[in-house]
Amino acid sequence: MYNKDLIENVRQWKKDEEIYSKELGKTVEKAESPMLKLILTIASLDSYKHSIVYGFIEEMLNKGNEVPMLQESKEVLKSLENHILEESKAMEFLINVLEDNNIKNDKFLEFAFKLIYKDEVLHHILLHDAFNALINLNDNTMKELYEAIDNWIKPN
Numbered sequence: 399m400y401n402k403d404l405i406e407n408v409r410q411w412k413k414d415e416e417i418y419s420k421e422l423g424k425t426v427e428k429a430e431s432p433m434l435k436l437i438l439t440i441a442s443l444d445s446y447k448h449s450i451v452y453g454f455i456e457e458m459l460n461k462g463n464e465v466p467m468l469q470e471s472k473e474v475l476k477s478l479e480n481h482i483l484e485e486s487k488a489m490e491f492l493i494n495v496l497e498d499n500n501i502k503n504d505k506f507l508e509f510a511f512k513l514i515y516k517d518e519v520l521h522h523i524l525l526h527d528a529f530n531a532l533i534n535l536n537d538n539t540m541k542e543l544y545e546a547i548d549n550w551i552k553p554n
Contacts, residue, residue: 412452
């Protein structure tokens with residue numbers, strides 16, 4: 399079992415991220431600049447997302463991974479497959495948009511589209527590797543997911 403201090407720290411970070419998300423959301427309402435609103439909204443949503451991830455971490459620290467991924471239903475697999483296809487379409491759209499000179503010349507639009515593209519690539523990696531782990535009926539294929547994420551977050 400894991401250290402109780404780690405579990406408590408994770409629980410506290412979960413609460414803190416929820417608070418940060420709400421506070422940033424209130425700040426967005428006061429801002430007028432579209433760029434500032436965009437940045438604050440992204441930070442708020444990321445803090446909210448982090449609080450959810452901390453919740454899953456806490457659950458794993460307390461209970462472990464009691465339900466192997468291999469037991470997921472065909473409905474879950476179909477949903478993953480459909481979303482992977484949609485992510486591919488989104489990435490193709492965004493690549494085309496980002497190659498447009500009008501977008502390249504508008505730094506705000508370029509910035510906003512790049513933010514979406516970055517997330518779509520990450521989602522595609524996560525969903526693709528989780529799907530492969532499920533269809534290969536081998537939890538060890540999750541290693542590919544962890545390696546892909548490690549490569550994604552390494553500093554250049």
